[in-house]
Amino acid sequence: xxxxxxxxxxxxxxxxxxxxKNFNEVPYGYSPDEAMQEAARCIxxxxxxxxxxxxxEIDIPGFIKAIKEGDFKKSIRIMKEKNVxxxxxxxxxxxxxxxxxxxxxxKIGEPSAIGxxxxxxADWEAQSGEIEIPPTPEPTGKRVAVVGSGPAGxxxxxxxxxxxxxxxxxxxxxxxxxxxxxxxxxxxxxxxxVAREVEYIKKLGAKLITSFIIGKTETVDELLKExxxxxxxxxxxxxxxxxxxxxxxxxxYSANEYLTRSNLMKAYLFPQYDTPIVRGKRVAVxxxxxxxxxxxxxxxxxxxxKSMIIYRRSDEEMPARIEEIxxxxxxxxxxxxxxLPIRYFIDEKGWVNEIECMKMKLGEPDSSGRxxxxxxxxxxxxxxxxxxxxxxxxxxxxxxPNTTRDLNMGKHGxxxxxxxxxxxxxxxxxxxxxxxxxxxxxxxxxxTGRIAARAIDEYITEFRKNW
Amino acid sequence: xxxxxxTTNAIVYAKSLSKDVKLFEITNPYIAQKGLPGQFVVIRxxxxxxxxxxxxxxxxxxxxxxxxxxQEVGKxxxxxxxxxxxxxxxxxxGPLGVPTEIEKCGTVVCIGGGVGAAVIYPIAKALKSAExxxxxxxGARTKELVILENKFKEITDELYIxxxxxxxxxxxxxxxELKRLINEGNKIDRIWAIGPVIMMKVISDLTKPYGIxxxxxxxxxxxxxxGMCGGxxxxxxxxxxxxxxxxxxxxxxxxxFDLLMKRLSTYTHECSLMEQGRIYPTRIKAGLINxxxxxxxxxxxxxxxxxxx
Numbered sequence: 001x002x003x004x005x006x007x008x009x010x011x012x013x014x015x016x017x018x019x020x021k022n023f024n025e026v027p028y029g030y031s032p033d034e035a036m037q038e039a040a041r042c043i044x045x046x047x048x049x050x051x052x053x054x055x056x057e058i059d060i061p062g063f064i065k066a067i068k069e070g071d072f073k074k075s076i077r078i079m080k081e082k083n084v085x086x087x088x089x090x091x092x093x094x095x096x097x098x099x100x101x102x103x104x105x106x107k108i109g110e111p112s113a114i115g116x117x118x119x120x121x122a123d124w125e126a127q128s129g130e131i132e133i134p135p136t137p138e139p140t141g142k143r144v145a146v147v148g149s150g151p152a153g154x155x156x157x158x159x160x161x162x163x164x165x166x167x168x169x170x171x172x173x174x175x176x177x178x179x180x181x182x183x184x185x186x187x188x189x190x191x192x193x194v195a196r197e198v199e200y201i202k203k204l205g206a207k208l209i210t211s212f213i214i215g216k217t218e219t220v221d222e223l224l225k226e227x228x229x230x231x232x233x234x235x236x237x238x239x240x241x242x243x244x245x246x247x248x249x250x251x252x253y254s255a256n257e258y259l260t261r262s263n264l265m266k267a268y269l270f271p272q273y274d275t276p277i278v279r280g281k282r283v284a285v286x287x288x289x290x291x292x293x294x295x296x297x298x299x300x301x302x303x304x305x306k307s308m309i310i311y312r313r314s315d316e317e318m319p320a321r322i323e324e325i326x327x328x329x330x331x332x333x334x335x336x337x338x339x340l341p342i343r344y345f346i347d348e349k350g351w352v353n354e355i356e357c358m359k360m361k362l363g364e365p366d367s368s369g370r371x372x373x374x375x376x377x378x379x380x381x382x383x384x385x386x387x388x389x390x391x392x393x394x395x396x397x398x399x400x401p402n403t404t405r406d407l408n409m410g411k412h413g414x415x416x417x418x419x420x421x422x423x424x425x426x427x428x429x430x431x432x433x434x435x436x437x438x439x440x441x442x443x444x445x446x447x448t449g450r451i452a453a454r455a456i457d458e459y460i461t462e463f464r465k466n467w
Numbered sequence: 468x469x470x471x472x473x474t475t476n477a478i479v480y481a482k483s484l485s486k487d488v489k490l491f492e493i494t495n496p497y498i499a500q501k502g503l504p505g506q507f508v509v510i511r512x513x514x515x516x517x518x519x520x521x522x523x524x525x526x527x528x529x530x531x532x533x534x535x536x537x538q539e540v541g542k543x544x545x546x547x548x549x550x551x552x553x554x555x556x557x558x559x560x561g562p563l564g565v566p567t568e569i570e571k572c573g574t575v576v577c578i579g580g581g582v583g584a585a586v587i588y589p590i591a592k593a594l595k596s597a598e599x600x601x602x603x604x605x606g607a608r609t610k611e612l613v614i615l616e617n618k619f620k621e622i623t624d625e626l627y628i629x630x631x632x633x634x635x636x637x638x639x640x641x642x643x644e645l646k647r648l649i650n651e652g653n654k655i656d657r658i659w660a661i662g663p664v665i666m667m668k669v670i671s672d673l674t675k676p677y678g679i680x681x682x683x684x685x686x687x688x689x690x691x692x693x694g695m696c697g698g699x700x701x702x703x704x705x706x707x708x709x710x711x712x713x714x715x716x717x718x719x720x721x722x723x724f725d726l727l728m729k730r731l732s733t734y735t736h737e738c739s740l741m742e743q744g745r746i747y748p749t750r751i752k753a754g755l756i757n758x759x760x761x762x763x764x765x766x767x768x769x770x771x772x773x774x775x776x
Contacts (some may be wrong), residue, residue, distance in 0.1 A: 037673050046695075120628035172560065172693050173567070173691060174511055174518070174557070174558040210558070211558040211559060212497070213560055213561075213563070213693060214558075215496045216501070216562060217498065217560075217561065217562075218497065218501075218559065228682060237695040238694055239695070239696070239697040241700075241707065243707070248707060248730070248731050249725060250729060250730060251733075253698070254696060254697035256695055256696045257690065257697055257698045258692055260691065265517065266688065272515060273515045274515055274516050274542060274543055275517045275690075276734045276738075278733065349729065350726070350729030350730070397693070397695065398694070398712075399693060399694065399712070462575065
């Protein structure tokens with residue numbers, strides 16, 4: 001066997017000058033030739049560490065081998081045995097920290113481009129127009145309610161449907177997808193792709209009810225009267241603020257609001273769409289996670305002359321994916337590191353116009369293991385900004401926990417689950433995704449969804465009396 | 468589990484209450500089953516539409532319908548006003564927010580300004596059922612804008628009407644009428660005041676020295692209505708609260724009304740640009756316009772203080 005190429009086949013993408021002027025997706029994806037060429041790099045090693053690195057255990061060597069052989073139909077079939085949302089995962093999963101991190105090819109060069117291949121095969125299927133629906137399993141007569149249609153809920157729904165259970169998904173917003181539709185921008189994950197993957201889960205047989213809020217329209221306790229089990233995947237939907245003076249000024253958004261306006265409500269297409277968004281000239285984003293990068297890059301596309309990340313720690317501690325940070329830098333986002341906002345200055349009409357900041361230095365490691373940022377006395381300075389996006393994280397949404405009896409909660413407002421089964425303290429109720437784990441990634445939410453689906457299947461088919 | 472199809476959002480009854488105030492009775496058995504006075508729904512009327520919050524004005528649990536009353540003040544409410552009996556709303560989410568605390572407190576005064584009368588009606592009705600003596604004061608700019616007078620008559624012990632121009636009832640503001648009641652020595656145990664922000668501010672300022680507990684219902688700009696976006700944050704005393712999940716009702720003596728008024732004006736500039744027809748989608752798409760127009764959710768260009776739940 002010939003020695004594999006050291007480097008991945010590159011993926012073509014929009015130039016940074018061009019892409020900051022539109023909301024189209026940045027990379028174009030592989031052509032079939034490019035995909036086959038990249039697939040040929042995989043050495044099909046026996047122990048396949050990549051499979052263990054993938055939270056949903058996709059048969060990675062299997063689907064890559066089929067691409068290499070040009071049997072794309074077979075490839076997507078292998079993929080969908082474990083993952084019903086490959087077009088999404090191929091785009092937003094941090095493969096560099098998961099399957100690709102442990103790839104054997106790392107010993108000689110770059111790992112196999114698993115994420116790009118995953119994306120390729122999903123897009124190929126969609127373009128071919130022949131979406132294969134697996135044979136309908138024997139109905140078990142068991143019914144499961146899934147609360148929330150984000151990555152965790154959709155995974156649970158897809159898995160349970162394939163096991164023959166009846167699934168009803170409840171979504172509070174008017175569109176399914178959770179953070180995939182309100183949070184992640186179009187240029188990273190086109191909404192038509194989310195709609196396509198949700199459509200697939202519906203074709204498998206799941207029923208979706210939108211604009212139906214569990215905790216208000218109906219409670220979990222009421223659902224339990226109609227369903228054999230309930231899965232709660234309501235996400236981390238409560239934005240955190242810094243509680244510093246001036247934070248309620250006009251022009252200051254939570255990242256959730258800023259991104260929801262732009263993504264879910266399509267404010268970037270205003271006035272074709274009715275929802276407005278303030279288009280700042282100098283936009284400051286507080287925080288340096290993936291959501292911060294999404295916000296800063298959205299600001300550029302909304303016409304900002306300057307888009308800035310303000311972060312109290314240094315380069316090394318930024319929680320965003322390296323790829324996202326790189327893209328933001330390419331597009332011209334400025335990084336103001338070791339900088340802490342302490343208050344906002346406001347004009348006579350109530351609009352933010354300046355941010356007072358302090359410079360920071362790093363001290364000893366804190367409880368998170370990262371070096372603690374310490375304000376430098378007398379280093380205060382002001383920075384002009386007309387829009388501020390606070391992207392310092394979210395807490396779990398309290399709506400379901402507050403209206404459900406006997407649900408044990410953690411001190412950060414998360415639902416406590418058994419990590420091996422996703423069982424909560426309440427019989428028949430399972431939870432996963434950010435509501436249980438706290439803020440995490442899309443694929444981690446899908447991972448807990450997978451665990452929950454297995455445990456739910458076991459619970460409702462065997463009907464174990466012990467909880 | 469019933470199919471939550473569009474048919475549950477059918478407008479079964481539509482009526483004009485005044486020149487620009489409309490009433491819709493809409494089928495939605497789920498919300499009709501659960502809704503309580505003081506709660507609201509978020510609606511979206513078309514694919515490109517906004518999500519706007521509207522207070523539930525009445526509920527018929529047997530028929531499975533809810534009633535909403537709104538003033539046509541912005542693009543969305545004007546679009547909404549064009550719908551007729553038999554039409555459907557794309558989405559209705561609810562019931563949202565914390566319901567009004569209904570208990571027996573003695574003599575209560577319910578004050579509704581403009582379309583706020585529609586919001587306070589179910590509260591007044593529930594307070595009456597809880598064996599309170601209910602005095603209602605409803606006010607409007609002019610006679611044609613006075614709404615629900617007969618419905619209020621049925622459920623109140625005393626009803627006073629004011630108009631700014633004196634064309635009906637007493638000339639003046641609802642606050643003048645409340646002042647009169649207080650000055651005449653009426654014992655008032657609690658007040659609910661719902662209407663334009665400035666009205667709620669004036670009422671709250673008026674009752675504070677007398678120590679009369681005054682509850683107001685706030686209508687900040689909102690998107691999801693579930694606590695997710697934080698757009699509806701209001702300042703209550705030293706704390707920031709989300710009106711959608713912590714409210715919409717708050718202690719009027721602790722509300723920062725000036726901040727609320729400012730936040731309601733966030734999109735007025737863009738709104739007026741749009742109304743003047745100076746913004747075209749094609750120009751925005753082409754990147755020719757940077758500062759985008761916007762329209763307000765529920766406030767409007769002429770008078771940003773008019774509230775609309």
